[in-house]
Amino acid sequence: MIASHPNHCETLLLNEELRDKYRLVMNGIDWLDFPNGHLIRPRKIREKLQDKRIIQTDPRSGATIVQNAGNLPLLPKELQPLLPMILEAADNLNEMQRRALEDAEVDFTQNKVTNELRKLMVV
Numbered sequence: 001m002i003a004s005h006p007n008h009c010e011t012l013l014l015n016e017e018l019r020d021k022y023r024l025v026m027n028g029i030d031w032l033d034f035p036n037g038h039l040i041r042p043r044k045i046r047e048k049l050q051d052k053r054i055i056q057t058d059p060r061s062g063a064t065i066v067q068n069a070g071n072l073p074l075l076p077k078e079l080q081p082l083l084p085m086i087l088e089a090a091d092n093l094n095e096m097q098r099r100a101l102e103d104a105e106v107d108f109t110q111n112k113v114t115n116e117l118r119k120l121m122v123v
Helices: 006-012 016-026 042-051 083-122
Strands: 055-057 064-066
Touching: 006 016, 006 083, 016 083, 042 055
Parallel strands: none
Antiparallel strands: 055 064
16 A cells, blocks of 8 residues: 555655665656555455455454465566565554554543643632
């Protein structure tokens, strides 16, 4: 999904050298740039991969396990140099989301405590 929107992927590459390398590789792969209106359906993709027994998703945690990497189709050779950069962008996105959730939890807790203290002060 990240790879289908090169601008988003590039933004998630925090290292300038990686962004430059990414731009260079993407220069010849214009067919990878999906229009903004094109919707990728991750649930359908996941279901298809599960139906083919390529991946298995733990229903409790949501963790995904690749059952048989040998069943995965080979990447076109144009995409092979992009894969490490796409994975790096995905890791960065995951880290940003984790931090945002932690920050939101702290803010929520602080607001809750502040509101409770205000209620006590009124009494």
